[in-house]
Amino acid sequence: MNKRPSTVAAGAALAILIATGVAHATSISNGKTITVFKTPWCGCCEVWVEALQKAGYEMKTTDLEDLDGVKKQAGVPADLEACHTAVIDGERKYVLEGHVPIEAVEKLLSERPDVKGIAVPGMPSGSLGMGYDPNARYTVYSFDGSADRTPDVFLETGVK
Helix, strand or coil: CCCHHHHHHHHHHHHHHHHCCHHHHHHHHCCCEEEEEECCCCHHHHHHHHHHHHCCCEEEEEECCCCHHHHHHHCCCHHHCCCCEEEEECCCCEEEEECCCHHHHHHHHHHCCCCCEEEECCCCCCCCCCCCCCCCCCEEEEECCCCCCCCEEEEECCCC
């Protein structure tokens, strides 16, 4: 099967999203609009989307069979990849990779660090969408989109 058309479509979808007017996104929801790129058969992604909706975010989903192009265009390092990729609209666009907890999203939006995005690699048990457990321990990393830089720890969950 040729993956090229799906990759091109995914890249085009992300390029269109990034090219949309920042003022328009900000006026709609003041940085609370999140567009999620996911596969159509992933139930855990849908649980993550629903949790963020309940937290007050406007969620838009785009189902694609191949997310490789989206992840590449978003600058997600291969070792941080997970099952879905999302982009936050607002004054600044950020990438959310995987089962990022709401507290990390809130920290990202309040601190507005100079990063490309944050990620929870893989699908850790107990993360949001993966049988959520507020005491689950896993790491949220920040990344700047460069392949040669080691990701930084952004947030440790389950640490009190």
